[in-house]
Amino acid sequence: MADKPADGGMRPEELSAPSERHDREHHGPPDDAHELWSAGDAGDRDPQARWIGDEHDPPLVEDDDQRVRWAGDEHDPPSDEGGDQRVPQAGDERDRWSGEQWAEGSENAEVAWPGPSLKPRLRRFRRFRLSAWIALVLAAAVVGVSVLWGSGPPTEAELWEQAGLSNNRTKNTNGTNNKIRIGVKGDTPYIAERKRGGGFEGFDIEIARMIAADLGYLPKEIEFLSIETEDRARMQGRNDDLMQGRNVEGKSVRADLVVASFSVTPDRQANPAVGFSKPYFFTEQSVVTMEAGTRLPKKITDLKQLRNSRVCTLGTSTSEGALFDATGGQASGTEITGMNSLKDCVEGLKKGDFDAVTTDAALLAGFVKDSAKKGPAERLIHHDLGLEKTEMWAVNAGSNAALRTLVDLSLYRSYADPRDRRWEEAYDKYIRPLDDGSGGYQGSVARAEQPCTLPPPVRRWPWERTLSVLGC
Structure with a gap:
C-alpha cells in the first residue's frame, strides 16, 4: 500500500x-x-x-467544527428543517463542476468551480427588458401628447398674446397700455349708475371688475366709459368726468369691452363688429306706469294693452322691437319713442310726456324702488308681463375673438368654482333688494343664479383640473 x-x-x-x-x-x-x-x-x-x-x-x-460554509450571499438557500444549520455545501444539487479537474501533482490543488449563477444573469436580463419596455412606452406617450398638444386649441397664454394683452395690459386705441377701458351705462340705479363723485356702482360694474381682475388688472387700472345704448355695438364711449358736481364731457374713445345690459339677439350676433361672450345675466321685459294719474289699466299683463298710448323705451333695444310687434306701432295709434337714456324715459313719464315705459325688468326695478321713498304723485308701478322670452345679457368684445374667449373663461370659472362667490355677492348686493315687492311686481326681476357656462376651447394638459359643470 x-x-x-x-x-x-x-x-x-x-x-x-x-x-x-x-x-x-x-x-x-x-x-x-x-x-x-x-x-x-x-x-x-x-x-x-x-x-x-x-x-x-x-x-x-x-x-x-471546521466545516466549510458559504458566506452570507443573497443566493444562500434556507437550511434544512430540524437538522444541521449549516449552509448547503458543494454537493448540493444546484452546484455544478466545470470541465476542469483537480489539479494533480500540485501541492496546492485548486478546485475548478463554475462561473456566475444563471439566475442572477436571468434577473439582470429581465430587469433590462422591463426597463426597455417602460422607456418605449414613455417615449410613445410623450410623442402622442406632444402631437395632441400641438394640434389642439390655444393655451391661455397664447390667448393673452393673441388678444393683445402684454404684461397684463391691453393696448388701447390711444396707444397707452396701462389700463383697460370698459363701456358701461351710467344712468341705471342698481345696475350701472354714475355717482356725483365720478365713480360707478351697480351689478354690471361688479361683473366688469370681476372680468378685468381675471385679465390681470387692478381696480385702479380700470377706466369706465359712459356708453349710450346705440353705441354698444360700435363700442364707442366717452371718458366723461364729474368735477364739483359739474358734468365735464370728454372725447369719444373706443372701449376694449362693453358690459352694458347688452342683450343677445340673432341680428346682433350676425353683426361682425359684435362679439358676444356667454351670457352672464337673465331677466325679462316689463312695463312701468305712474301709480296715479294714468289712463292705462291698473294692471298690465300684455304689451298689447299699450295700444293707442305713448310709450318710451330704449332705442335700438330688444324691447323696442317687441313693443312694435305687439302694438303695431304708429299704424295702430301707438306712439313709440326710443331714447338713448332710460333715465330720460322715466323723467318723461313723471312729467306726463309718456303713459308707460317698457324695457328689461332689472333696469326698471331700480327706478321703481327709489320712487317708493317719494310721494304718491311720483311713485311708480311695476307690471309683470309674464313673458316666456328671456333677455340674456352678455359682454361685447367686438372682433377680438381671443379676448372674448378669455372673458368666457372668466365667466366659466365664476360659475363652476364653488369658492368663487363674486357673481353671487354682486347679485345679493344689487339685484336681490329689487325683489322686495315694491311697486307691485309679482315675479322676480332676474334669475337668481348665474347662467350655466361650459368651459371654452382652451388647451389644457391632461392632468390639469377641469371644474365640474352641471345643468347646462
Missing part, C-alpha cells in the same frame, strides 16, 4: 475512480462530495483550496 503524501492529504487517485470523475464532469459531484469538504481533520484537504468563480461566488469560511 502506497504511502500517503508527505503533506498528509489524500492522493489524487484516492479521490475518485475515472468513472466517478466522468460523472462529476457531466452530472455534478456525488451526493457525498460535501464530506470531502466538511471533514473535521484539517489535514484531509489543502487549506489553500478555494472557490474559482466571479464576484458572486462567496468565499469559504470555516466555523468551529
